[in-house]
Amino acid sequence: MSEPAVVQRLAELRQLIARHATRGPVAICAVTKGFSADVVRAAEELGCDAVGENYAQEAISKIAAVGDAHPPVHFIGRLQSNKVRSLVAVVAVWQSVDRASLVDEIAKRAPGARIFVQVNATDEVDKGGCALSDTAALVARAQTAGLRVEGLMTVGPTEPDPDRTRSAFVAVRQMADDLGLTGCSMGMSGDLAVALAAGSTMVRVGTALFGERPAAAQKPEVI
Ligand SMILES: *Cc1c(COP(=O)(O)O)cnc(C)c1O
Numbered sequence: 001m002s003e004p005a006v007v008q009r010l011a012e013l014r015q016l017i018a019r020h021a022t023r024g025p026v027a028i029c030a031v032t033k034g035f036s037a038d039v040v041r042a043a044e045e046l047g048c049d050a051v052g053e054n055y056a057q058e059a060i061s062k063i064a065a066v067g068d069a070h071p072p073v074h075f076i077g078r079l080q081s082n083k084v085r086s087l088v089a090v091v092a093v094w095q096s097v098d099r100a101s102l103v104d105e106i107a108k109r110a111p112g113a114r115i116f117v118q119v120n121a122t123d124e125v126d127k128g129g130c131a132l133s134d135t136a137a138l139v140a141r142a143q144t145a146g147l148r149v150e151g152l153m154t155v156g157p158t159e160p161d162p163d164r165t166r167s168a169f170v171a172v173r174q175m176a177d178d179l180g181l182t183g184c185s186m187g188m189s190g191d192l193a194v195a196l197a198a199g200s201t202m203v204r205v206g207t208a209l210f211g212e213r214p215a216a217a218q219k220p221e222v223i
Pocket of ligand 1: 031033054076077155188189190204205206207208
């Protein structure tokens, strides 16, 4: 990662947001999974609103390495309940909350925590997120448990398809509005414009800022 290249790409991202955003200010969550702690520091220096991490152990060791020099950490990866306790000290916002057991564990370990409920709007198996039809109940459960539900989070279809991507994002935005939630975390490097047009309030951007991830980052975590 060369710093001038990232500065340039961040400027381009901000321009893209200015062109396509439809819901006011859009936060930038810099996805640092797979990259070194230096990239987390760079995200801080560049003024990114958040850093997104997917893997518990990686997040914990990188945040330990950077000390206070990091934007708020948003956990965006598949999350096992038994990892919550070890993550409480580093995670500011839990974006991948997709089932009741996880709601209960976060409410127990981090009372009042800020969360997004993750929705799988494309019914792809093997993908995180609750079904659209289960979203209202899960949001209600989280609110009852005292969590601050800031919005919904979703990941577009794995196979790029502009029509499916658009309809998934529109459905999640609609669901957030129906539930009175302002936040909508959607849009990654490959589908930013579509997500912004549909009403995203936070994009999660990795490769479009920092370039290709080191190959090891693709592998699921084994602890
Ligand atoms: C990796 C990841 C991203 C960022 O993906 P890019 O294509 O690199 O922008 C965003 N959201 C989630 C949930 C991810 O796992």
